[in-house]
Amino acid sequence: MVERYLAPTTLDEALKALAAGDATIVAGGTDVMPQSQAGRFKLGRTLVNIRRVAGLQGGAKEGDEIRLGALTTISQLREDAFIAKTLPVLAEAADHFASVQIRNMGTLGGNIGNASPAGDTLVPLLVLDAVVELRSAKGMRRLRLDEFFTGPGKTKRTPDELITNIFVPAPKPGFVARFAKFGTRPALDISAVSVGIAGIVKDGKISNVRVAYGAVAPTPVRGRAAEAALEGKTLDAATLAAAAKAAQGEVKPISDRRATAWYRREMIHNLVKKVLADVAHG
């Protein structure tokens, strides 16, 4: 039962509210509110609306990294000129994300905090090699995103920690990252499967390959077999076919109302080919 509503404007105030215990963080509320109303999410005694906390919006280059504030909205991923130019794969994901209203409210930190296996920014962030910055009243730590999720709706975040920023390495020359999702409807749908692929493309060959899949496991996952099938290879029809086969063989999806396990494996095969063709063309 909610007893208190707080809307801190500074990070210190927000962290103090979380340190007091039994608090639920609300950013855009697009997951928290519908899920709590449906009885799938138990709210704490204190609601901490972090929306007005200063300094957690937008992107910036900091040394060899790009920092993305946790309160960056999905709309900003599409519309912010710096993010769209530096990390266009996030704009690509945002372009296929829900409706304009949800994009305006929903945040990057909320998409990570919600930890859905189908979260649409998570697959691009995995192939961008993202690291999550967590802060609490006790201090700060960073966790690799590919080690952050522990199950559907579950992460290594402790209840007193706030996701404050996401860091990704600044893209090197030749770096390409692409994303595609497939839902049961052509628009406004949660992913039934999604695929992200990144690497450095030079003279038709791909290196430093990262592949990730959404909605085929309890968490978004890296595609190590597909990565091995691609590393150092020329992006020709044979390589695309080998990578797609490796991807199809390594995913272990479940059947649910969005798709059967068989269909998801078929779609992973096809989406890997499609995304690789996009990567090959830059």
Ligand SMILES: Cc1cc2nc3c(=O)[nH]c(=O)nc-3n(C[C@H](O)[C@H](O)[C@H](O)COP(=O)(O)OP(=O)(O)OC[C@H]3O[C@@H](n4cnc5c(N)ncnc54)[C@H](O)[C@@H]3O)c2cc1C
């Ligand atoms: C109609 C509809 C369509 C949708 N379509 C899509 C879609 O296409 N793709 C997709 O990926 N998602 C979709 N979603 C889900 C949702 O919009 C996204 O997950 C969104 O990014 C959540 O952001 P938020 O700021 O609203 O999170 P909130 O609802 O505020 O929070 C989500 C979770 O994260 C926690 N949290 C939020 N911010 C932080 C933080 N900074 N630090 C730690 N924990 C935090 C909250 O406590 C909560 O557990 C949809 C939702 C709806 C209602």
